[in-house]
Structures are given as structure tokens and as C-alpha cells.
Amino acid sequence: MKKLYKIIKISILYFSLGLVSCSSDESYEPIEDNPLVDLIIPVDFPALNSAFYNNQPTKFGVELGKKLFFDPRLSRDNTIACATCHIQASAYADHETQGVGIEGKIGLRNVPPIQNLAFMQFYNWDGSKRQLEKQVIVPIITPEEMHSSMLEVIGKIKEDQDYQSLFKKAFGDGAITSERIYRSIAQYEYTLISAESKYDQVKQNKAQFTKQERKGYYLFQVHCANCHSGELFTDQTFRNIGFPINRDTNEAGRARVTGDLNDYMSFRVPSLRNIEFTAPYGSFGQFQTLKEVLDYMDQGVINSANLDPIFKENQNRLALTEEEKEALIAFMLTLSDYNFSKQ
Numbered sequence: 001m002k003k004l005y006k007i008i009k010i011s012i013l014y015f016s017l018g019l020v021s022c023s024s025d026e027s028y029e030p031i032e033d034n035p036l037v038d039l040i041i042p043v044d045f046p047a048l049n050s051a052f053y054n055n056q057p058t059k060f061g062v063e064l065g066k067k068l069f070f071d072p073r074l075s076r077d078n079t080i081a082c083a084t085c086h087i088q089a090s091a092y093a094d095h096e097t098q099g100v101g102i103e104g105k106i107g108l109r110n111v112p113p114i115q116n117l118a119f120m121q122f123y124n125w126d127g128s129k130r131q132l133e134k135q136v137i138v139p140i141i142t143p144e145e146m147h148s149s150m151l152e153v154i155g156k157i158k159e160d161q162d163y164q165s166l167f168k169k170a171f172g173d174g175a176i177t178s179e180r181i182y183r184s185i186a187q188y189e190y191t192l193i194s195a196e197s198k199y200d201q202v203k204q205n206k207a208q209f210t211k212q213e214r215k216g217y218y219l220f221q222v223h224c225a226n227c228h229s230g231e232l233f234t235d236q237t238f239r240n241i242g243f244p245i246n247r248d249t250n251e252a253g254r255a256r257v258t259g260d261l262n263d264y265m266s267f268r269v270p271s272l273r274n275i276e277f278t279a280p281y282g283s284f285g286q287f288q289t290l291k292e293v294l295d296y297m298d299q300g301v302i303n304s305a306n307l308d309p310i311f312k313e314n315q316n317r318l319a320l321t322e323e324e325k326e327a328l329i330a331f332m333l334t335l336s337d338y339n340f341s342k343q
Helices: 004-022 052-055 059-071 137-140 150-157 161-171 177-192 198-203 211-223 288-300 323-332
Strands: none
Touching: 052 161, 059 161, 137 150, 150 177, 161 177, 211 323, 288 323
């Protein structure tokens, strides 16, 4: 398995170097003293987002992005950093029902974890961004989050000698620009790869499921794998699964992006990796525990014209016994990557 990881890693690096030489103006060629980071790409993970190849993580790009990620000066009142809501111990999510920004303002949605983003094709609950570099601006300018602007952010850090040095090391000169901020934060986030859970160890014949975990795995294949498919445990589609509705008039789910009523209250299927660390669950934290989620599905979800067929075809519910719920939860806990969360 390690050999396969290395082969994939090297092929990605060589392939990407070829792309860099003929890519668009938005990409840049890594400078001599700023080498590409050796990312270990799990062989069975889905394809990388194509934007990754135009902004591969580099030694100093990642260092700069991490510094920015933890810097509260990105917010208007210097109190909220990216890391304030994206906490490593929570798989880079938090435990609030909805995001909390400057001055205690409450956001529209639950904070999503930011793991394995290099392999995602949509970002945000409604998939409003297709490239990670373009997602970075969203929390910075959103009034309920950082409520700042790039001009303000640049004004705060432009005289910082550490930043001047890092921008020069990462990009060849000390110019601090919006584009470089987006790119460096994205580079850091691209490195947040989680693939060392018990589930992964079982796949590599380094561990074994318990009897209950094994039962949960089989139940998962029957009841859950249509949506939570693949090694990210999400098919990256948008679905309305009849969860309690956020009554905020600004909420419409995916329909906010597409303008299509067929997408009303549909949200991106979340990855279940590290689900143990990311409670509460749902687009605005409707459920405090995994048991609450399964109980709700068992009792019957909210019907609607665009309710996902998986529920429509089964009387709007996922019928489970208490023993089956316990087994499913036991399996989902095997998706916890304790090294990633540093638990």
C-alpha cells in the first residue's frame, strides 16, 4: 500500500509540473527555493479538483497559508480567524449549531469540516464555489463571519515583516495581493488530508472490525452508501433528505445558487469521515448526536416534491431497529482519524 501511495504521489507531481508550464495566467511556476510539498495521495480517493494542478502546495505557500489561516486580522475587528471556527480537534469544524462570527453574530449554517478539500468538486453547503481559491473570500466578506474586505486585510498585514518575507519566499517577491492570499490559504487547506482511520487500517489489513462494526458496515452498504459513497463517503451530489427546515428566509439550499425550485433545501452530501468529531449535524446543526439523526430518519422525514427518491420510495423513512442504529454508529466511528484531529 505504501508503495502505491508513493507511485501516485510522484506521478501527480510530474504531471502537474507539465501543466504548470502551459497553464493559465492564474497559475504560477514554483520558484527554485520553494519546492512542491510531497503530498501522499491515497490511491483509492477520487480525482483531485482540477484547480489543484494550477495551485499545488509549496513549502512556503503552505507556511504562508497556515499563518493567514490562524490570523484574526483577516476579520474586521481582529477577533475571528479561519481557525476560530475550523478547529483541528473537531476535524476543522466546531461544535456550534451555526457559525459564530464577529460580535457574536450567528451565521446561516453549521460550520463544515475542511478535510480532503483537494478532492472535492464543490465547496460550501450549497456548492456555490467550484474552486477552493475562490471560496476563501466568502468568510472574509460575509457580515456574519469576518465582515472585512481584502483591501482592509492587506492594509493590516502589508507592513508585517514576517508576511513580507513569506510572500517573497512563496511568490518570488514581497507583493501582497488578494490573489496570493487566496492561493496560499487554499494551498494550506489542500494539505489537510485525512485517510488514517480504523476503516483505512482495516482496508490495509492492519486492523479488524469488531462484530458490531462489521454489521454496521454491511448495514451502511445497504442503507447509506448510495449517497455516502466512495472513499470520501460522499457522492458530492445535492439532495433534500427531509431534515427540519431552517426558517431563515435567506435559506433555500442549493436553489440559492441555481435558482431552480427543484433544488430547494437540497444540500451537499457531507463526508462522513471524522463524523465523530463534527457534531452537531445538519446544515444548521439540527441534531446533536448521530443517534438523533438516525432516530429522525426512522420516525419519518419531512415530505416535499423534491424529497430524495431514497426516502420517497420507502414511505419517507429509513426503518431501523435500535440494534441496527447502534451498529451503524459503531461503523461510522471507525471513520475517525485521530492523528488528523490530534485527539
